[in-house]
Amino acid sequence: MKTIHLFKIIPVAVFLVLLYSCKKEIKQDGSSTQTSSEVALQSKSGQAFIEDDGSTPNVLQIAIGSPDHTTLVAAVQAAGLENVLVNAGPLMVFAPTNAAFDALPAGTLEELLKPENKQKLASILKHHVTAGNYDKSFLKNFKKLGQADDTNTTVEVKGDDVYVGGAKILGSVKAGNGIVHVVDKVILPQSN
Numbered sequence: 001m002k003t004i005h006l007f008k009i010i011p012v013a014v015f016l017v018l019l020y021s022c023k024k025e026i027k028q029d030g031s032s033t034q035t036s037s038e039v040a041l042q043s044k045s046g047q048a049f050i051e052d053d054g055s056t057p058n059v060l061q062i063a064i065g066s067p068d069h070t071t072l073v074a075a076v077q078a079a080g081l082e083n084v085l086v087n088a089g090p091l092m093v094f095a096p097t098n099a100a101f102d103a104l105p106a107g108t109l110e111e112l113l114k115p116e117n118k119q120k121l122a123s124i125l126k127h128h129v130t131a132g133n134y135d136k137s138f139l140k141n142f143k144k145l146g147q148a149d150d151t152n153t154t155v156e157v158k159g160d161d162v163y164v165g166g167a168k169i170l171g172s173v174k175a176g177n178g179i180v181h182v183v184d185k186v187i188l189p190q191s192n
Contacts, residue, residue, distance in 0.1 A: 056176035059093045060085035063180065071101040071109070078113045079122040084148075090133035091178035092145075094164050096186045104186055123149050127165070127189045133178045136162050136169050151189050 060082060063069045072095055076082060085093065101109055112121045126149035134142075139162050142155040153165035162169045165187035173180045 056174070058086045058177045059089075059091055059175045059180050062173050062175050063093075063095055066095075068097045068099075068182070069095055071098045072096055075101075075109075075113065075121060075125060078115075079118055079125050081122060081125055084126075085129075087177065089175075089177035090131065091175075092130045092132045092134060093178065093180050094128045094130075094167060094169075094183045094187055095180050096128070096167065096183055097170075100167070100183065100185045124186070124188065127151060127153065128183075128187055135179065136172055136181065139164070139169075147189075149189060153187060153189075 057065065060076070063073050063076070063085075076085065085091065111117060112124065127147045129148040130145045131148075132145075139145075139155055140157045144152045144154055145164065147153055154163075156163040156166075164181070164183065167183035167185040167187050170182045170184055172182070
């Protein structure tokens, strides 16, 4: 007769109990059901949600970690652009501060954050991104930059200061997939 060892069975039993508890069903609007793990995956999927404490932060992680960019992060999330900002790049992101968003005309930000304006918000945010990894001094060599929204924006030098689309670069932070230039205003695309 064969002997069954409890120390072999107990870990399997614990694993099965944990697996079963993860499959707990959640009722979602109507008759469809989804497991809690499926709901979590749908709301937070893609490269932007992979946790990695070992490498240099990407441009999105830098923005998320900055107390001066909470409005920008909320706008990126509302536009669904998190996964775009974690691509290999290199990306240059001109990141408006919270004060820059506060300087917009009253009600503008609230209107842009509405779900029905998601595409317009995404277009404005893409106007803050360009391919490349250039520091402030190298940007002085440019007159225009091609932005991710398929438009151009101007580069202007005034003394030691560099302005992109009329926004002054206040500082810069190197990222694992490019560089974040902190700017003092929201850069709006020129209307034709």
